[in-house]
Amino acid sequence: MIRFILLQNRQGKTRLAKYYVPLEDSEKHKVEYEVHRLVVNRDPKYTNFVEFRTHKIIYRRYAGLFFSLCVDITDNELAYLECIHLFVEILDHFFSNVCELDLVFNFHKVYLILDEFILAGELQETSKKAIIERMGELEKLE
Amino acid sequence: MNPFSSGTRLRDMIRAIRACKTAAEERAVVRKECAAIRAAINENDNDYRHRNLAKLMFIHMLGYPTHFGQMECLKLIASPGFPEKRIGYLGLMLLLDERQEVLMLVTNSLKQDLNHTNQYIVGLALCALGNICSAEMARDLAPEVERLLQFRDPNIRKKAALCSIRIIKKVPDLAENFINPATSLLREKHHGVLITGVQLCTDLCKISTEALEHIRKKCTDGLVRTLKDLANSPYSPEYDIAGITDPFLHIRLLKLLRVLGEGDADASDSMNDILAQVATKTESNKVAGNAILYECVQTIMSIEDNGGLRVLAINILGRFLSNRDNNIRYVALNMLMKAVTADGQAVQRHRATILECVKDSDASIRKRALELVYVLVNETNVKPLVKELIDYLEVSDLDFKGDLTAKICSIVAKFSPEKIWYIDQMLKVLSEAGNFVKDEVWYALIVVISNASELHGYTVRALYRAFQMSAEQEILVRVTVWCIGEYGDMLVNNVGMLDIEDPITVTESDAVDVVEIAIKRHASDLTTKAMALVALLKHSSRFPSCSERIKEIIVQFKGSFVLELQQRAIEFNSIITKHQNIRSTLVERMPVLDEATFIGRRDGSLPGAASTTTAPSVSLPNGVAKPVAPLVDLLDLSADDTPAPSSSGGGDLLQDLLGVDLSPATQQSGAGQASKSGNDVLLDLLSIGSPSIQSSSSTVDILSSNSNNKAPVSSLDDLSSLALSTKTTSNAASMMDLLDGFAPSPPAENNGPVYPSINAFESSSLRLTFNFSKQPENPQTTVIQATFVNLSSNTYTDFVFQAAVPKFLQLHLDPASSNTLPAAGNGSITQNLKINNSQHGKKSLVMRIRIAYKINGKDTLEEGQVNNFPRGL
Secondary structure, eight states, X not given: OEEEEEXXXXXXXXXXXEESSOOOHHHHHHHHHHHHHHHHTSOTTSOXXXXXXXXXXXXXXXXXXXXXXXXXXXXXXXXXXXXXXXXXXXXXXXXXXXXXXXXXXXXXXXXXXXXXXXXXXXXXXXXXXXXHXXXXXXXXTO | OOTTSXXXXXXXXXXXXXXXOSHHHHHHHHHHHHHHHHHHHHTTOSTTHHHHHHHHHHHHHTTOOOGGGHHHHHHHHHSSSHHHHHHHHHHHHHXXXXXXXXXXXXXXXXXXXXXXXXXXXXXXXXXXXXXXXXXXXXXXXXXXXXXXXXXXXXXXXXXHHHHHHHHHHHOGGGHHHHHHHHHXXXXXXXXXXXXXXXXXXXXXXXXXXXXXXXXXXXXXXXXXXXXXXXXXXXXXXXXXETTEEOHHHHHHHHHXXXXXXXXXXXXXXXXXXXXXHHHHHSOOSSHHHHHXXXXXXXXXXXXXXXXXXXXXXXXXXXXXXTOSOHHHHHHHHHHHHHHHHHXXXXXXXXXXXXXXXXTOSSHHHHHHXXXXXXXXXXXXXXXHHHHHHHHHHHHSOHHHHHHHHHHHHHHHHHHOSSHHHHHHHHHHHHHHHGGGOOHHHHHHHHHHHHHOGGGHHHHHHHHHHHHHHOTTOHHHHHHHHHHHXXXXXXXXXXXXXXXXXXXXXXXXXXXXHHHHHHHHOTTOOHHHHHHHHHHHHHHHXXXXXXHHHHHHHHHHGGGOSSHHHHHHHHHHHHHHHHOHHHXXXXXXXXXXXXXXXXXXXHHTOOHHHHOSSOGGGOOOTTSOOOOOOOHHHHHOTTOTTOOOTTOOOSTTHHHHHTTSOOOOHHHHOSTTHHHHHHHHHHHHHHTOOOTTSOSXXXXXXXXXXXXXXXXXXXXXXXXXXXXXXXXXXXXXXXXXXXXXXXXXXXXXXXXXXXXXXEEEEEOSSEEEEEEEEEOTTOTTEEEEEEEEEEOSSSOEEEEEEEEEOOTTEEEEEOOOSOSOBOGGGSOEEEEEEEEEETTTTTSOOOEEEXXXXXXXXXXXXXXXXXXXXXXXX
16 A cells, blocks of 8 residues: 655655645654655665565656555555656646646645545556546546 | 636746745745635635635645635535535545544535535535545435436446445445446446446455345456456457556456355356466567456465466566566565465476576665565575575675575575585675674574584684674674683684695794784774683683783783773683692683574573573583582682583573673662672683572573663672672682672671672861662662771760651661760771662662761861762661
8 A cells, every 4th residue: 555655856845745644743843854865875776676665666767757666565566656757747647748847836636646546555547548537537627 | 717827826826836936935825825725714705615625625735734624625615616526525525534523514505415406516525425424424425426426427327336335434334235336337338437437346255245145146257247348348448458448447347256255165166267368368568468467367366276387477577576676576486485385386496597586786675585484495495505605695785784694594404404514605705794683693603603512623724714804793702702711722723624625824823813803903892802811811721822912911901991801801810820739720621512402592482591590400401511629619719629610500601601680680679789790700711500509590591682881881780799798608709719809898797798898078177978788578768887087186075976868768866985085096886777678679778967076175067968879778
């Protein structure tokens, strides 16, 4: 199960933070700080998996943005790595050539997409097309 | 109206915040916005409520407090329109979590929305429920969610399935309600619904055995078929990732099959074919394919044994290991670790590749690989494996050396086939990474060396050579110094030469050189230097040609600022200069150390190690053990036929082995401290152990690593107590003789603990000394004998002594022996004081004094405070 999802830039600014387990605000800030420290300086040649407390972080870097998932220690690391990529492809498709600024100004939409992709810490939909279509329908309701 | 289209204020606010150059500016903007939002909340503004909440969410993301917006979420959720509800639910998920009381208020709105006619609103409610529901909400809303599992729109069904997972995790009792609707989801064709259904079933199986049995019986075949169809499905662009149709679904299915197959032969049997197919047919050149293979291997290793499949699985991991992608190698190592218990032989085949991974540049891979290698070592492969690891030790990163060294040492100790190999490997490790070797490891090495009598010469020569190469490795230096101290003569005389050795010429002076380098090296720590001093003492009698030089070195350390070294130097110097007759017996080689005792101690299983009284009965295998002559005998210097001090009790063996006072014992006890530490000093000095001592030194754990820094303190205790006495007078006397320079004073009492006397007060005209005594059965009470001495040339008359103490003390003054004090120290007045310390052990004594007397009829008054009482009174 995914414990939380973080999207951070290289400076450590959080662009998206979704927690599927309850945490105090102060604890959330601490987690975000620690995860950023963990991933930002790792050699790109190294594995995309880092142990974090009793869980592990699966992260992937796209340009200046780090996508980090915190998952259970027994989870399939490679699957979550692929999962991050699928999420990025969906964002890319939705914003057509996504960049950090899109995520800043449309953060609420990013959350909406995420809620269509992952729910309760589990994968909800694996089809990019289905999610994009669903987002289209939701946008029409605005 | 869309509140987020351009020109609205959310966008403007984000711009304004982004334009801020400093944190202070940003805070100012946020403060202004928050104030405006609060004002809007107070006015109960409806039009901009969702826009305000959106802004609050952004502010929340920046890390500012936004709790005042929580109620706004609830209001938005309760409003009728979709855009308002959407923001409301988003705010609910971001700003609140299951622990807040406010959340209870939302249950009713959620219930209404779950029954809403608009399926998008139902979707929003399910999403919120799935992400933050609490146990109470789960109970209240479970029937709605259960019903939604059969909703016509697949988007709702899949959300309801994941929501159900959250519900059954919060309230496991509800699991059975979900078994039937969940299994019906497994027949879905829609991938989203199927994958969430599979996940729901997996979680149900984990929570309820009833569900596990049911699903195993009813659904295993269906799941196998689904996986088969999926694996054989033609290209479908919607779900394709790297040529594989929906790898995520593959993985979820494999995971559920694993849960079903575990512990059930029939279920395992029915999935064999499809697992074999997935394992052989899946493309392994992309992450997606490897993810499936990895999951498949996990399933194969977990379900009931099928030899053929397991071989296949281990081979896949072998392929992973040689992959260039670090991620793949990482998961392979992870998986092999689990596979070792199931099939160690198969994993052994990949040993060479795993060994390569130990040398990887990525720390997480190295760590995994090292752990795996550690598990793989056995008696047959230990030699080549250790050789590889030690070779790598030379080039490995500094931060990895610690781990690596610890593992090598542990492997070598566990599997060494013969002693010479063990010693060789340890020497290599010490030369490469001696500074990373833990104390217990080199203690163990010394025990082994001591026991390998036929290898003494070989070892000391090897150490001598190693020292020439790597004198910067502290632990190597220590072991070398110890061995040269013990077996230096074998080094010089080439005793016990093995065939494999090259002959080496070492003179006595060369051997002393090594010790001198060690003791004078700036970086050497106290332990090393102390050991070097002992080694020098030992050589002083064995190497007559160097005795002058050794004496000089020792004399230099008489001025050391480190008490431990100074004390040793003074003691050793006296032995060398004054006690030629016993010196050679004193510095005899140490008896062989008892391996069993050491191992028992190390494992903490030796009962005596923890108790304070049982130490002396340890028997030694080497036969030198005999009833130890009383200490008094041993030190009776008039008798030249003293029993050789080579006899030894087990208890202090290891402590003495190092010649370092590793004993924290001197600080442990209150009563009896003085006599005991007196003995300890002697033991130390003579490097022998004696069962007759009062035991506490036998409690010393050789492994206690912090003992070094305690040494100076305890030796300080020793010194101060030495000046006074020990149990038996003859003992004390001989000790003083040995350590001359410390003025003796007669023991105040034979049985009680003894404290040094103090100069309580001294002025130009008067000196007051306190002598202390204490009854052991009554530690709170101290009897002080006060002695007054007149330092002036006038006689004092009408002499009166008064004293005052704080409340926690009780003072009783006995009458003084006289009220006249003769001039110029020609006599003294004594007076007994009895003090009862109610805070004994916590607070020490303190006293104010006043002394009144007359000189030629003229009144004189002297006052003072006594703070220098010994501790422990």
